[in-house]
Amino acid sequence: MSLPRISFSPRPRACLSAALLVLALTLAACSGRPGAGSLALSTAPAPGAQEHTILIATTRERDDRPGTYFNRERAERIDFARATVSIPPTHKPGQIEWPAKAPGNPETDFTVRSANYIDGKSAFRAALDRELAKRPKGKREVFxxxxxxxxRFPEALFRMAQLTADSRLPHVPVLFTWASGGDVTDYIYDNNSATIARDALEETLRTIAASKAEKINILAHSMGNWALMETARQIRISGKPLPERKIGLFAMAAPDxxxxxxxxxxxRTGKPDRPFILLVSKDDRALKASSLIAGGKQRVGAYDNEKELAELGVTVVDLTQIESLDAAHHGKFAQLAQLAPEFRKMLAGQGRRESGGGSEFGVDSVGDVVGSTAKAAVTLPLKILTAPITIFSGAQ
Structure with a gap:
């Protein structure tokens, strides 16, 4: 008996190859990226430098090579670490001043001052509580x-440090780093790694919620939003939600x-009743390439109908007109870190979406709610859109 001959169209493979080529060309400026040993410790003095201690939860595999700590491989279970990163006095907001050679010059470069593994969830929570205790009551928040x-791991660590330094907020920074391959050709590998990371992310968030943290603020970028939304979905399905009083800001930047x-x-998760921000940009070249890989479906971070997104119950911040510091126009969120205090004031004015009492505000009227804060942001320029919301006097 002869089997029928099956032929496969070369189109899907051609589309994938074309999309990866677009990504490679777009991200060509990322050549000379950090590799093994790039996190070697610096002990040189640096007057005027800022130091930030970052706690780390990860699904990456440990790497014994000096100055490396974690690599691209997937670990079988969640792991933890701590690192102190120095920000140079010459730092410019939105940027990472990479050293030409490790360990770098702390007067001009981001450098690592100390780093060590943390063995186990209990030790991680204890380390988090110690950091929180350094903050006064009312400001014991986690970012x-x-x-x-x-x-790559060094890129994730230094980006966390940049966001912490530029935001000027006293939150304890916690980096959740999943096993990204760190290469433009690893899109499918990365997607699978982000999916695998869901349980570890849930475990991390539950551990933070069980700590002395008063609020948990979350920012995810690009494919990290897949892990975040899937984790939020499975937490909802579990019937064991995180303590509502501890949930703060929920932000998604350039969601892939x-x-x-x-x-x-x-x-499944329901409309958010907490500040929920989407940072989008229609000129995001990385997400356009991602759309090609996904069969032409638009990605949330580059969607061209902000009002439709706003109707889902989120606040949409359109960054299209912001001049990007990266060729892919995919990292604009990092440039907004310095505006974090203003965004918090804006969202405090937004209040909670509840029925009864208060005043109704429609699309494009956030400026009316929060006054000069939103108007100052708009001059960047920013366009802020939001679904109709109810504002309560003094609501947080």
Whole structure:
């Protein structure tokens, strides 16, 4: 008996190859990226430099090579670490001043002052509580950052340090770093790694919620939003939500998510009743390439209908007109870190979406709610859109 001959269209492979080529050309400026040994410790004095201690939760495999700590491989279980990063006095907001050679010059470069592994969840929570105790009551908040696609461990660590330094907020920074391959050709590997990381991210968030943290603020970038939304979905399904009083800001920057998938996830998690921000940019070249890989479906971070997204119950911040510091126009969120205090004031004015009392505000009226804060942001220029919301006097 002869079997029928099956032929496969070369189109999907051609589309994938074309998309990866676009990504490679777009990210060509990322040549000379950090590799093994790039996190060697610096002990040189640097008057005027700022130091930030960052706690780390990761699904990456440990790497015994000096100055490396973690690599691209997936670990079987969650791991933890701590690192102190020095920011040079010459630092410019939104940028990472990479050393030409490790360990770098702390007067002009980002450098690592100390780093060590933390063995186990209990030790991680104890380290977190110690950092929180250094802050006064009322300011014991945690800032969790989840990086995106094509990100190596040193890049994730220094980006966390840059966001912490530029935001000028007293939060304890916690980096959640999943096993990205750190190469433009690793898109499928990265997507699978982000999916694998869901349980570890849930475990991390539950550990933080069980700590002395008063609020948990979360920022995810690019493909990190896939891990974040899937984790939020599985927490909702579990029937064991995180303590509502501890949930603070929830922000998604340049989400590499299919719009239809995002809508389905929100149907399961429900409309947010906490500040929920989407940072989008229609000129995001990396997400255009991602759309090619995904069969032409638009990604949330480059979606051209902000009002439709706003109707889902989120606040949309359109960064299209912001001049990007990177060739892919995919990292604009990092340039906004210095505006974090202003955004917090804006969202405090937004209040919670509840029925009864208060005043109704429609699309494009956030400026009316928060006054000069939003108007100052708009002059950057920024366009802020939001769904109709109810504002309560003095609501947080």
């Amino acid at each position: 969790v950052f989840i990086h995106g696609y094509n990100t 998510l299919d719009v239809d998938v995002f809508k389905a996830q929100l149907r």
